[in-house]
Amino acid sequence: MENILLNKELYFTYPDGFHQMDAAECKQNNLNQDGPGISIIDPDRHIIVSIGWRKTALGSMMMDADGVAKNMEASMSRMMKGAGYQKSELVQRDLGGQNAYGFDFSYEAQGETIYGSSYVAEKGKTFYYFNFYGSMNRKEENEQLWNGMLNSIKWG
Numbered sequence: 001m002e003n004i005l006l007n008k009e010l011y012f013t014y015p016d017g018f019h020q021m022d023a024a025e026c027k028q029n030n031l032n033q034d035g036p037g038i039s040i041i042d043p044d045r046h047i048i049v050s051i052g053w054r055k056t057a058l059g060s061m062m063m064d065a066d067g068v069a070k071n072m073e074a075s076m077s078r079m080m081k082g083a084g085y086q087k088s089e090l091v092q093r094d095l096g097g098q099n100a101y102g103f104d105f106s107y108e109a110q111g112e113t114i115y116g117s118s119y120v121a122e123k124g125k126t127f128y129y130f131n132f133y134g135s136m137n138r139k140e141e142n143e144q145l146w147n148g149m150l151n152s153i154k155w156g
Contacts, residue, residue: 005156006038007053010128011096013152014049015145017042037129046135047142049149053128065122066090069101072118072129076105083107095121095130096153106136115139117146123155 003013021029021039029048031039037052056063063071069090077085088104102119113136121128130150134142 004038006051007036007126007128009123009156010051010053011152011154011156012051012149014040014149015042017044018047018049021048045138045142045145047145048133049146050131051129053126056122056125056127065099065120065127066092066101068122068127069103069118069120072120073103073105076118080105080107083109093119093150095119095150096155098123098155100128100130102130112136119150 001013001015002018003011005011018040021031021041025041026039029039029041031048031050035052035054037050039048039050041048073087073090077087085105085107090101090103093100093102098121100119100121102117104115104117106113106115108114114133115136116134117130117132119130121130132142132146134146
């Protein structure tokens with residue numbers, strides 16, 4: 001298990017088999033890391049996790065995590081329109097004592113069905129984004145890993 005501290009306040013644990021992705025790996029996997037955060041991958045299990053954060057700007061102070069999650073889903077829906085994108089309803093989840101809002105989704109990529117999960121949590125004046133991507137072929141096993149990672153979250 002690897003324990004990491006992100007943005008000096010978010011403690012996160014991920015299992016053995018994962019490693020932090022470099023810029024080339026992010027590009028190869030179509031991940032756009034436009035801001036602070038990390039992306040980790042377990043190539044054997046075909047799982048990618050990205051966590052990012054952004055301080056709220058003056059204009060976004062009127063938006064909460066629920067609204068940000070809805071906007072994130074709408075944006076993803078537009079980007080994945082031709083890839084058979086499907087989503088769940090917006091759900092609420094506790095992440096280390098913070099309310100998070102998100103949704104599950106699936107899409108087709110390179111002949112494979114990918115499923116994912118995205119959540120947004122607000123801590124102080126910062127939004128945190130948690131994203132998971134995995135192969136539908138290993139959904140049950142991968143969801144256990146993802147839930148374990150989310151349940152490891154602690155805030156400092």
